[in-house]
Amino acid sequence: MATIFLESKDNPKIKHLRGLIEQNTYRKKQGQTVLEGTHLCLAWLEKNRKLNSLFTTEKSLTNPEICDILDLYQGSVFVISESLYKDLSTLGTTLPCLAIIDIPSSSKSVDFEADTLVLENIQDPGNVGTLLRSAAAAGIQQVICTKGSAALWSPRVLRAGMGAHFSLATYENIALEDILTRFQIPVYVTSSHNATNIYEQDLTQAAVWVLGNEGQGVSDFALANAKAVTIPQPGGQESLNVAIAGSICFFEMVRQRQ
The missing domain is CATH 3.30.1330.30 (Ribosomal protein L30/S12)
Incomplete structure (x- = not known):
């Protein structure tokens, strides 16, 4: 050396x-x-x-x-x-x-039947890294990022991910319109509008989670091609941080499967 x-x-x-x-x-x-x-x-x-x-x-x-x-x-x-x-x-x-x-390049194609996290225009590196960390801990195998999201392999996102990247298949700059309708499993988006309670969903099978921009939420295309779920907030806050909301969803899935 x-x-x-x-x-x-x-x-x-x-x-x-x-x-x-x-x-x-x-x-x-x-x-x-x-x-x-x-x-x-x-x-x-x-x-x-x-x-x-x-x-x-x-x-x-x-x-x-x-x-x-x-x-x-x-x-x-x-x-x-x-x-x-x-x-x-x-x-x-x-x-x-x-x-x-x-920077690793994914050697395999997107698996349209596997648990998946889709990040749509999530821009804060801390949120992106935290979501990758929670996803990996919950057993999600792959993460797809649309253009406009924070770069997955930036030093700040890597730091927030704490090594989660290294056990995930990651795909960046993917157009949501190119992949969302190809999944053979349920697709969920988090939304506070016309959404059903997440705790009423059957999450025992593989699923896709689409999480949207910190301020604007998911796109109209995502809403039109997924089932909207909401997290009850009896305390009356306007919304949850996207990384916290995503983590709650992932671990409700884990809870049901155990």
Whole structure:
């Protein structure tokens, strides 16, 4: 394992790293993204996936969590200053650990008979990552994102997903009109208008969950091609956060199946 010290923020490797952290168009062009934090890096390596390069600080090289990563990693370690790491990091005060990976491309087609989460124009990275985390925990196998949703493999969504990405089949920039009517299983949307109580539904079989934009909800097309369900809110609030609403739906499904 080679240890290489990088001092300048203008070093090409640092510029490449910064571009992947900050720019979605650059990530798409390069086909790469960044994992930040030891948890994500270890989760990735434990799936027998490859880190292309690893960045940390000199002080952190002997940290036990970094050492656990180094035990599984065969490439070069780039050592940067604490100040440069803080300038690059999106996490703030955390153990310095940044890794570049290739963005996986799904090798299989959408399964139109499997539990599925469809994200329609959900834009907040935290919401998207949380929904992926809940979906994976509930046993959902695949996630489909329409154009306009937050990029699934952005560092912020990856951070919120806490490794959920690594056990899901993911598809991005899919037109809802191209896939929704092809499913051979029930399709549900969350809505407060003309909807039926989710707790009155039979969710024991595979299903599709369509969740919509934080402010506008699902599209008219989704409403016309799915069954609308609502979550009772006796406290009288106007609406639930989309990630919370989705998680409630997923785990009502789990509850019924157990």
